[in-house]
Amino acid sequence: KQEVTQIPAALSVPEGENLVLNCSFTDSAIYxxxxxxxDPGKGLTSLLLIQSSQREQTSGRLNASLxxxxxxxxxxxxxSQPGDSATYLCAVRPRxxxxxxxxxxxxxxxxLTVHP
Amino acid sequence: DGGIxxxxxYLFRKEGQNVTLSCEQNxxxxxxxxxxxxxxxxxxxxxxxxxxxxxxxxxxxEGYSVSREKKESFPLTVTSAQKNxxxxxLCASSIRTDTQYFGPGTRLTVL
Numbered sequence: 454k455q456e457v458t459q460i461p462a463a464l465s466v467p468e469g470e471n472l473v474l475n476c477s478f479t480d481s482a483i484y485x486x487x488x489x490x491x492d493p494g495k496g497l498t499s500l501l502l503i504q505s506s507q508r509e510q511t512s513g514r515l516n517a518s519l520x521x522x523x524x525x526x527x528x529x530x531x532x533s534q535p536g537d538s539a540t541y542l543c544a545v546r547p548r549x550x551x552x553x554x555x556x557x558x559x560x561x562x563x564x565l566t567v568h569p
Numbered sequence: 570d571g572g573i574x575x576x577x578x579y580l581f582r583k584e585g586q587n588v589t590l591s592c593e594q595n596x597x598x599x600x601x602x603x604x605x606x607x608x609x610x611x612x613x614x615x616x617x618x619x620x621x622x623x624x625x626x627x628x629x630x631e632g633y634s635v636s637r638e639k640k641e642s643f644p645l646t647v648t649s650a651q652k653n654x655x656x657x658x659l660c661a662s663s664i665r666t667d668t669q670y671f672g673p674g675t676r677l678t679v680l
Contacts, residue, residue, distance in 0.1 A: 457611070487668065496573075496659055496671035497612075542611055556627065557602075557669065559611030 455480045457545055459560035466533055466567055474528040474563045476543035481521050484546040488517050488528050491540045491562070500541075501528070505548070533567045540564050572596065573672035575660050580677045582647070582654065590645045590675045592660035601643035602661040602669065605629060612659060618643055619665075647677065655679045 456479045466472055476486070485504045489497040501510045501517040503526070509518040516529040526543055544557040573594045582588045592601065600619045604612035614627030618637040632651025637643055643662075647654045657676050661669040 459611075462609075489671075494657075494674070494676070496575075496673045497661075497669075499668045499670070502668050544612075556614055556617065557612075559604075559613070561609065561611040 455545060455547065455558045457543060457558050457560040459541075459543060459563050461563060462561070463564040464566070466565075468533060468535060468567055468569050470533050470567075471529070471531050472533055472565075474530070474541050474565070476526040476528070476560055478524045478526075478545050478558075480547070481524050482548040483521065484548050486517075486519055486526050486543060486545050487557070488515075488526075489542045489544065491542060493540075497542065530565075533565075535567050535569055537567050538565055573660060573662055573670055575658075575672035575675050577675060578673065580675055582677060582679050584679065585649045587646055587648050588677070590647070590658055590660075590677070592643045592645065592672060594641055594643075594662045594670075594672075596662055596670065597640070598662035598664055598670075599640070600663045600665060601637070602663075603627075603633075603635065603643070603645045604659045604661065606657040606659060606674075615645065615658075653679075 458477050460475045487502045488500045491497050503510050503519040514531040519526045540562040542562045544559045576591045602617040603615040606612050613629050616635045618624035634646045659674045660672040663669040
């Protein structure tokens with residue numbers, strides 16, 4: 454059974470810092486990995502999706518990397534801002550062909566606070 | 570204005586009652602999903618549907634039921650058999666295995 458773990462559970466940094474959020478998964482047979490952002494009491498917003506054949510994806514100040522063989526992904530946020538404060542979740546989709554193909558397995562999230 | 574809507578935003582249930590949470594999408598997505606989120610935890614999949622009139626159980630389906638009679642609608646019923654239903658419920662949709670788009674959520678509280 455796939456398990457996804459995110460470290461740290463919470464992170465507080467001053468504005469302007471570069472930071473790294475970590476995600477690890479136990480089964481490397483994945484189709485893709487996705488990073489989401491969730492504001493308090495709201496739904497999830499997709500940030501980046503990395504296919505299993507890719508090593509990284511970038512969007513603005515965000516960069517996500519994937520090392521499938523070691524079961525790890527990192528989300529790098531450059532020049533953090535107070536507006537980046539939110540919970541960040543990673544989720545993996547299993548490899549195509551199995552009965553669980555449509556299912557995402559989520560980590561428990563990292564709560565990020567960026568203070569001015 | 571395309572997107573996913575969930576209603577109500579807040580829902581209160583008495584012990585022994587069944588309640589139904591609404592999820593509608595106008596994105597023309599084939600797949601729809603229901604997740605449950607508890608404080609400090611990630612999302613857990615309740616049910617998902619990849620096409621109309623078909624759905625599969627997720628990891629925590631006990632005490633829940635769904636239907637998919639229309640492509641744009643995927644209602645979730647929380648039955649009295651669900652012993653601890655207080656949680657935040659999120660609906661999502663996607664084109665096959667592409668990015669999932671989430672609704673704003675429904676917070677269910679048992680009185």
